[in-house]
Amino acid sequence: MVLSRFWYVLLGLVLGLSVFLLSIATSMYNRAGARAMGEALSSDSQVVAWYLRDDARQRSGRLIQFGVDPDIAKYLQKSSDSEAKVPEEAREKLLAALKKVNNSIPKDEQFDAVFAVDQAGRVVAHLGYEQASGLSDFELGGYPVVADALRGYVRDDTLILDRIYRVVARPVEFDMGALPAGAIIGARIVDDRFARELSSRTGAAIAFYANGDRASSGAPEGFAVGNLDQIVGDMASLEQDPEYKEKGRSKVRTIGGMLGVQYSRLPGEAWQLGGGFAVARLPVAVDGLFGFFKTADDKDKQQANLPIAILVAVIAAAIGMVFSVLEHTRPIAIFKNEAQRLAKGETDQLQPSRFRGVFRKIASDLNDGMDQVLAKGGGPRRGPADMKQVLGNIPDQPQMSAFSFPGDPASMPTPSSGQAPRSVPNAPANPKLPRPPVRPGTPAAGLDSTMSSEDSSAARRLPSPPTRGGADQSAAAELAEWHAVFQDFVSLKQQCGESTDGFSYEKFELTLKKKNEELLTRHGAKRVKFSVYVKEGKAALKASPIMD
Amino acid sequence: MGRSKRRPIRLLWLKPARRQRREERTKPAHWSDSALPLSRALDYRDAAMNACHNPPGSSRTVGLRRRSWPLLLVAGLIALPSSADAARVKGRFEGFRALQNPVWAEAKDPKNHGYSFREPVPTVRAEFRRPFPHIPKELCIAAIAAGPQKAQPPVLIRVGGGRTTPVTLVVTPGTRLTFQNTDPFKHKLFGVGIKTFAPGDTGPGATRDWSVPGPGVFEIRDEAAPSLRMWIVSEPNLAQAAYPSMKGEFSLNVQEPGDYVLQAYFAGKKVGPATPVTVAAADVELKVPVKVNDNSAAADDKAKASDSATEPKEGAK
Numbered sequence: 001m002v003l004s005r006f007w008y009v010l011l012g013l014v015l016g017l018s019v020f021l022l023s024i025a026t027s028m029y030n031r032a033g034a035r036a037m038g039e040a041l042s043s044d045s046q047v048v049a050w051y052l053r054d055d056a057r058q059r060s061g062r063l064i065q066f067g068v069d070p071d072i073a074k075y076l077q078k079s080s081d082s083e084a085k086v087p088e089e090a091r092e093k094l095l096a097a098l099k100k101v102n103n104s105i106p107k108d109e110q111f112d113a114v115f116a117v118d119q120a121g122r123v124v125a126h127l128g129y130e131q132a133s134g135l136s137d138f139e140l141g142g143y144p145v146v147a148d149a150l151r152g153y154v155r156d157d158t159l160i161l162d163r164i165y166r167v168v169a170r171p172v173e174f175d176m177g178a179l180p181a182g183a184i185i186g187a188r189i190v191d192d193r194f195a196r197e198l199s200s201r202t203g204a205a206i207a208f209y210a211n212g213d214r215a216s217s218g219a220p221e222g223f224a225v226g227n228l229d230q231i232v233g234d235m236a237s238l239e240q241d242p243e244y245k246e247k248g249r250s251k252v253r254t255i256g257g258m259l260g261v262q263y264s265r266l267p268g269e270a271w272q273l274g275g276g277f278a279v280a281r282l283p284v285a286v287d288g289l290f291g292f293f294k295t296a297d298d299k300d301k302q303q304a305n306l307p308i309a310i311l312v313a314v315i316a317a318a319i320g321m322v323f324s325v326l327e328h329t330r331p332i333a334i335f336k337n338e339a340q341r342l343a344k345g346e347t348d349q350l351q352p353s354r355f356r357g358v359f360r361k362i363a364s365d366l367n368d369g370m371d372q373v374l375a376k377g378g379g380p381r382r383g384p385a386d387m388k389q390v391l392g393n394i395p396d397q398p399q400m401s402a403f404s405f406p407g408d409p410a411s412m413p414t415p416s417s418g419q420a421p422r423s424v425p426n427a428p429a430n431p432k433l434p435r436p437p438v439r440p441g442t443p444a445a446g447l448d449s450t451m452s453s454e455d456s457s458a459a460r461r462l463p464s465p466p467t468r469g470g471a472d473q474s475a476a477a478e479l480a481e482w483h484a485v486f487q488d489f490v491s492l493k494q495q496c497g498e499s500t501d502g503f504s505y506e507k508f509e510l511t512l513k514k515k516n517e518e519l520l521t522r523h524g525a526k527r528v529k530f531s532v533y534v535k536e537g538k539a540a541l542k543a544s545p546i547m548d
Numbered sequence: 549m550g551r552s553k554r555r556p557i558r559l560l561w562l563k564p565a566r567r568q569r570r571e572e573r574t575k576p577a578h579w580s581d582s583a584l585p586l587s588r589a590l591d592y593r594d595a596a597m598n599a600c601h602n603p604p605g606s607s608r609t610v611g612l613r614r615r616s617w618p619l620l621l622v623a624g625l626i627a628l629p630s631s632a633d634a635a636r637v638k639g640r641f642e643g644f645r646a647l648q649n650p651v652w653a654e655a656k657d658p659k660n661h662g663y664s665f666r667e668p669v670p671t672v673r674a675e676f677r678r679p680f681p682h683i684p685k686e687l688c689i690a691a692i693a694a695g696p697q698k699a700q701p702p703v704l705i706r707v708g709g710g711r712t713t714p715v716t717l718v719v720t721p722g723t724r725l726t727f728q729n730t731d732p733f734k735h736k737l738f739g740v741g742i743k744t745f746a747p748g749d750t751g752p753g754a755t756r757d758w759s760v761p762g763p764g765v766f767e768i769r770d771e772a773a774p775s776l777r778m779w780i781v782s783e784p785n786l787a788q789a790a791y792p793s794m795k796g797e798f799s800l801n802v803q804e805p806g807d808y809v810l811q812a813y814f815a816g817k818k819v820g821p822a823t824p825v826t827v828a829a830a831d832v833e834l835k836v837p838v839k840v841n842d843n844s845a846a847a848d849d850k851a852k853a854s855d856s857a858t859e860p861k862e863g864a865k
Contacts, residue, residue, distance in 0.1 A: 053664040083684070083794055120794070121682060121709055131732035138730070141682060142711025142775050144655030144662060151679065152672030155663045160772070162733035171669055179676050248661060267664040272774040 001357070004323040011316065022289045033284040034260070038252040041262040044204035044279035045249060049264060051202055052166065056156035059186055060168040062105055063154070066184040067172045071097035072116060076182030077174035080119035086136075094125035102127055111186035113165075116172075117146055118182040129187075131162060140185065145169045145268070149183035158268035160210045160275050164190035167268070192216045207231055208266075210275040223282065230255045231263075231278045238263055239274075248276075258282060331359045338363070478527070482512050485530045485541070492532045492539035519545050634803045635827050637691065639834035641796035641812065641820075643841040644687055645680040650815050651711075651775050652679035681814065684791050686715040687840065688781075689798045691788040691808040691825070699723055700786075702757075705778070706730050707737065707750065712768070712778040716813050718789045721762045721782045728755045736771040747771050765816045779816025796837075802827045812840050 066072055075090040075097070082090075094116045102114055113128035121141010123132065132138045140146045145157035149169035157167045165187040171180035188194060190208050195218030199206050205219035207228040212235055217228040234255050241263075244250035248265035255261055260283055265276040286295050296304075334355060341347050349370065350363035486508050490500050516528045525545030533540055655662040656679060668677050681687060699722045706713040708730035719725070729735050729750045737756060739745030745768070750756045760766065760782045770776035787808060792798040802808060810823040820840040825832055 049664075057665060120684070121711075123709075135730065135732070137706070137708070139709030142651075142709045142773075144652050144710075144775055146710070147649065147652045147679060147682075148656065148666065152669050152677040153666055154669055155666035157663055161731070171672055173669075173671055176671055177673065180672055265661065267661050269662070269774055271661040273772070 001327045004320070004327050007320055007323050011320070019289065026286050026289060026291065030283070030285040037260045037281050037283045041252050041260055041279055041281055044202065044206075044281070045262045045264050047202045048198060048204055048206055048277060048279060051198060052266075053156070055188075056166060056168050059109065059111065059188070060154050060156065060170055062109055062111075063168060063170045063184050063186050065105065066098070066101050066114070066116075066186075067170060069097050069101050072101070072184065073172050073174040073181050076116055076118050076124060076172050079122065079124045080179075080181055083120065086118070086122055086124050091125050095127070098125055098127050112189045113187040115140060115185040115187070116182060117141065117150070117185060119150055119179055121146060121150070124182070143269070146183055146185060149185065150180055152180060156268065158190075158266040158270035158275060159187075160270050160273050164208055164210050164215050164266070164270065164275060166190055166194075190216055192218060194218075205280045206277055207280065208275070208277045209235060210270065210273065212236075212274070215275075219280075223280075227259050227282070228278070228280055230259055231261055231280070234261065235263075327357075331356060335359050335363070479509075482509055482530065485512070485532060488532045489539055489541060492534060496534060496537055496539050498539060515543055519543055523547070634801050635805065635829060636831040637800040637802055637808075637810070637825055637827060637834070638831065639689070639798055639800075639810070639823075640837040641683065641687065641689075641792050641798065641840050642837035643820075643839045644683050644792075644796055645675075645678070646841040647681050647683075647687070647814055647819065649679045649681045649686065651777055655679075655775070681715075682794075683796060684794060685711070685713050686814060687792055687819075688714065688716045688718050688813045689790050689792065689800060689838070690718040690781075690783065690786055690811050690813060691800050691802050691827075692783060692811055692822075693785045693787040693804075693806065693808055696720075696784045697787050702726055704728060707735050707770070707776070710773055710775045712776060714791060715777070716779045716781065716816060718781040718783055718786055718813055719760055720786050721760055721784055723782075724757060724759045725780070726755050726757050727768075729753060733772075735773065735776070737768055737776075738771060740767040740769055742766060767816060777815075779813075781813050781816060805829065810834075810838065812838055814840065 071093055075093045079086045079090040079094075098114050098116060102110060105111075111128065113126065115126040115129070116124045117140055118124050121139045123138045123140055126132060126138075141150070143157070143159065145155055145159075145167055146169055148155050149171050152171050154170035155168070157169070159165045159167055167185060167187045169183050169185045172182050172184050174181035195206055195208060195216040197218070198204075199218035199220055203220055205217075205223045205225075205228060207217035208215045209231065212232070214229060214232055217225050219225045219228065234253060238244055238250060241250045241253075244263055244265070248271065250263040253261050253263070259280055261278050261280045263276055263278045265271045265274075270276070284295070286292050338347070338350050338354060342350060349367045352360045352363040352367070355363050483505070486505050489508070490503065493500055493503075512530060519525060519528050523545045525547050527546045529544045529546055531542045531544065533542055654660055656666065658666075668674075697720055700720050702724040703717065703719060704726045705717065705728065707727050712727070717725075727737055727750060729752055732752050734749050734751045736747050736749055737745070738747035739758070742761075744761060745758050745766075748756065760780060763782045763784055766780040766782065768778040768780065787804070788800050788802050790798050790800045800810070805827050807824065807826050810825055811818055812820040820838050823834065823836075823838055825834070
């Protein structure tokens, strides 16, 4: 079993090592995933910021189309010249001009709202901002982005009004030598549509927030937008992030142990108002040793070297099986065969040289044990010496151990019939019991008068005991007595309803001889007298040493 | 600019009682309950105040326009006696383009992250490319009397478009101010360091009242709009205040003859020299323009240098 044990230990070590390596791999994988997520989030954040700036620049170029429209410049100048009130004609003409120019812009590049502002900051006409419809004194002149445009700058801004707006503005000139006639302002609403568009172009899950709440969000396929709602609870502690406070971009933060988020402030007025955007990603991580199975996709599984894994498993199993056969199955089979041969009597003892290892020792011990038992005269389980086999069903209390000595009534077994043990050929006291068979050579008149003719015939049918020619007289008498005891015993067994199949005189005689010798030796008696009696409903044999 | 160009002041406190009751029944809840007569001492030009913001075409506005001529005639007749002795002090500001709106000046600093790009348009002349103020709302000329003046009637201030109208206001202590939100979204005004003017929401069209507690300069800001900053100068001896036109021309309607000092205020501070003027029965026209920036030339040069130095960098954040 050394090889098997070595193999088990080896397999245990390999299994432990595998678990250890898996744990390390899981940790490394998760760490690498977290690092990659952080880098990806920083990249996402920058890409979104670049996109916002680039989008604003491109859209500011679209404002040129408004600026060069003659009607827009003309009527803005007219409104600027009218310090007291915006002329109605200017409003109407400008609105028509705004619609005309806006319709000439490709739909995906159009603004959500366009404002034409005169030099006083008053909104002369606007498109797409229905909230201000009907407000005659609606103006935008206080916002720095508008003021800059009215003073010759093109720039962007992010305003938080009723919602978040990305705004670009540029001046509209009528007379090159004078102040700009006004400015044209284009705005995009930062709503879910804008966020989705941004997400589809940058590949980032993005949420815009303002006033401590999520304003809009968009996420690529496979990312649940609902995850972005978690930023609301996280934003309370955002202002404590020094990097966010100073640089406008937070470190990568993990919300709920899973969602990685990086916050960035939006440029413009929104910067001061706490407006910004958050990019989010879910980390690529495994949640345990077997998490790889859940995380791996079909491509990963295809790239795994399954044949080698199967081969290793088969080889390991085969080695284990070989060791098991060599050290367990085969020795046991050999031992079994040898034991069967021993049982059949083909061999007298086990041959330790045919065994290996512990089986050799077992065989040797068994041989020693058998020798010890034989030296003691055999045990109750040693084949021919088994009294049970000899005498049939005998009670647990061995009858042969029940000796009676003359003058020792305490050692006398009490017959079940209540009568004293009788000498052969006494019949049982119970008249219902069958009579013992008639002893051969004994006249029928010597039998109990109560024995029926059937019993007598049955006794006569029993096999005759062998006779020995040339033996001395006492031995012949003893044999004759044993024959009689045999017949009495058989008869009594039949009366007690016990089976006599396979019960031969030869075995009976062998047992009596053995017991006779034993008792003679033990007690120094002259001879031993055997008698039969009924004990607990069964036939029993009693040996009585005769001392005189 | 002549008187005919001025926006007519609506004397809403002269409304007939029956008409007033009807309007009270029909007006929206967010309208101010306070009567908002314009102070005769103030002339905000295009920023002239309305009692309440009314979209054009609304029944109230239409009603006023249809029936306003008799009303205005009566109002004019009432107003005439009080202004019969008044005299106009006319003048002109000079150098106001050297002033810088502090909000816009801060906003152009790239350190404030106010934009991701800001580039000058080459076709606009460089002299215009600086954050000079919109003086009809930001530059206030005040006639200061020798002694304390009586408290002025309530003043309406419009809040909208990223600023207030006016931006700088000179009033006597105790004057009640009514801030009316003219934007379609809410504002959250508060007084800087003023306990009696804590941040509070003012919804679209709604008003908020506050009385100037005493002499001094008070700054009002908006938590919802960083660009909104207003300065209130409380001057006990204020007799009259007015705002110039885009060209810098102003006209003060002084009620009582006497000696006054003309002082310009910008962003809550005095700008330019104090100009003594004696008002009699006749109008007074200042021969010398009021220079709101004595070192305007130097400021111009400095501003140009500043612009030229910062412009190339502004686009690249």
